[in-house]
Amino acid sequence: MTSYRDEGWISSKSQGGARENGEDNQKDISGRDGAVATADHSNYNAPQVKVSESMQYGDLMDNTRVRESEYEDGVGNIGLPHLDPSLMDFDINSLQIIKNADLEELRELGSGTFGTVYHGKWRGSDVAIKRKEELLHCSCILLVYALKCPPIEVPLSKMKTIEFWREAEILSKLHHPNVVAFYGVVQDGPGGTLATVTEYMVDGSLRQVLLRKDRHLDRRKRLIIAMDAAFGMEYLHSKNIVHFDLKCDNLLVNLKDPSRPICKVGDFGLSKIKRNTLVSGVRGTLPWMAPELLNGSSNKVSEKVDVFSFGIVLWEILTGEEPYANMHYGAIIGGIVNNTLRPTIPSYCDAEWRRLMEQCWAPNPAIRPSFTEIASRLRVMSASAQTRKAS
Structure with missing residues (x-):
């Protein structure tokens, strides 16, 4: 759960103007003789750019070599496209399935491109409910797998689904006092939407x-x-x-x-x-x-x-x-x-x-x-x- 606010990825196609934001605030960061330059700042209001291997970002990807995967291509039985081999051997049956009717939403904690997070109740306990929302307008993100190869357009909704199942799979395997506890996934949310149910941290991020x-x-x-x-x-x-x-x-x-x-x-x-x-x-x-x-x-x-x-x-x-x-x-x-x-x-x-x-x-x-x-x-x-x- 990111600060109970889902920031999402910035895509050059879906948010083309984002890269220009802050142009007037650009500072010279080149150092001399390898010296490390520093930058002053005083607020938390500037937007952040989240980068994934599915993101094309100008010359950044021109400097990115072909990265052969250290994973197998299998994505289990959840019907995901073969875009994320880190989901190898994933079995949805290994997850706790929570019925949407068993959840009570108390208040919205935050929302963003990839969904909305709510403070809720499940079996009498406080929980955080992160609902993955379908994009009404969207779009595609550009997949760049190799140096200067033609980008592949993939619906952002599919990448959202991949990210959802990746987080669910990883969280379900973790048990530590300093890692947010995972309770299960919801498959029958409003409009057939998906959700994860996790431990609620009262003070947020x-x-x-x-x-x-x-x-x-x-x-x-x-x-x-x-x-x-x-x-x-x-x-x-x-x-x-x-x-x-x-x-x-x-x-x-x-x-x-x-x-x-x-x-x-x-x-x-x-x-x-x-x-x-x-x-x-x-x-x-x-x-x-x-x-x-x-x-x-x-x-x-x-x-x-x-x-x-x-x-x-x-x-x-x-x-x-x-x-x-x-x-x-x-x-x-x-x-x-x-x-x-x-x-x-x-x-x-x-x-x-x-x-x-x-x-x-x-x-x-x-x-x-x-x-x-x-x-x-x-x-x-x-x-x-x-x-x-x-x-």
């Missing part, structure tokens, strides 16, 4: 919490939230799952206990299950995407793309802001691809936080720490903050 002025999060609480997210990601990677879209929008929180916030990883619509050691494809949301996803430097990418994203998440948690909020998308892509762009680190950032953040977003994936190491370091930092607070 971490991004929403960071925006709220009435919620003060001291350093210890921010460290606990970061640590919880790292534990959730450590678990995902132990299950050979790469999230691909890690950001504060996709981290859900519960602040009911004033002394101990809880954070859980959610929104697995862009995730993939690895075979062997590497995964294929270009996907994610631009400011959080690792350079190796964009620059065509490797046919395959590792789970370290999530570590890069987590470095940006640490910056979000520290500052409460969105990275590169006032920059043009093209400038962001260029800066990431050339490794000349990282968020500006504020002067109040302590040395430990800064060191971990910079190691996570290191250009070389081999240098980035694992989530096991990240969680361990955050645990030590959190304990130290608690000790200082007590004294």
